[in-house]
Amino acid sequence: MSGEDGNGQRPSEGDAAGLDELGADVDAAVSRAAKTVEFGRRGFGIAIAVFGVVVGLLLPWVGDHVGWQVLAGEGGAIPRLFATTSALFGVLAAVAALSTRRWWLCWVCAIGSWISAVDGFLAIWSQQSSTASGAAGGGPGIGMVLAVACMLVLGVQWMRVAWSRD
Structure with missing residues (x-):
């Protein structure tokens, strides 16, 4: 036959x-x-968290400086590091991963989001700790706190997407 x-x-x-x-x-x-990967409902949650990072960049971070100003170099080195990693992994890489659905980009976003979340905690700590003169820092702005929370959500969601592939 x-x-x-x-x-x-x-x-x-x-x-x-x-x-x-x-x-x-x-x-x-x-x-x-x-x-490629299929996002399902997680894709919508990731998109909402990315929007939250963008909104966080428009709100106050350090004193009178908003997030995009911190990204441009104002407000200190540690907050600027967080602004850079959150914009890079939380916005740019996330948009690229959502639009191309490439599996390796999901891993980049997952790892980058966790690194950015750690940078965010350091940025919050740097705003709450005392300076060399003994005066307490001004505290983190609402935008920085929102961006850290969104980066934590993105870290969890990207890890779930990256590990969901068979």
């Missing part, structure tokens, strides 16, 4: 070429599917 179709007949030359083409299409589809 080798080389015969379901009717007991051998496939013609055109049918064999069609089967080879179909096999190549199936292999290409499987290869594409192996490189």
Whole structure:
């Protein structure tokens, strides 16, 4: 029965070429599917958290400086580090991962979000601790606290997405 179709007949030359083409299409589809992830409902949650990071960058972080000003270099080194990592991993990489659905970008976002969350805790700590003159810091702004919370949510969600792949 080798080389015969379901009717007991051998496939013609055109049918064999069609089967080879179909096999190549199936292999290409499987290869594409192996490189991508499906977000499901998590994608919406991630998008909301990314929006939260963007809103956090528009609210006060350090004294009178809002997040994008801290990102531009005002307000100290540790808050600027957090502003950079939250903008890079919490916004840019997340948008790239959501739009391309690449599995490796999910891992970049997962690891980067956790690094950014640690940077955020350090930034909050730097605003609450005393300075060299003995005066207490001004405390973190609402935007910094919101951005840290969103980066924690993103870290959890990206890890769940990255580990969900079979």
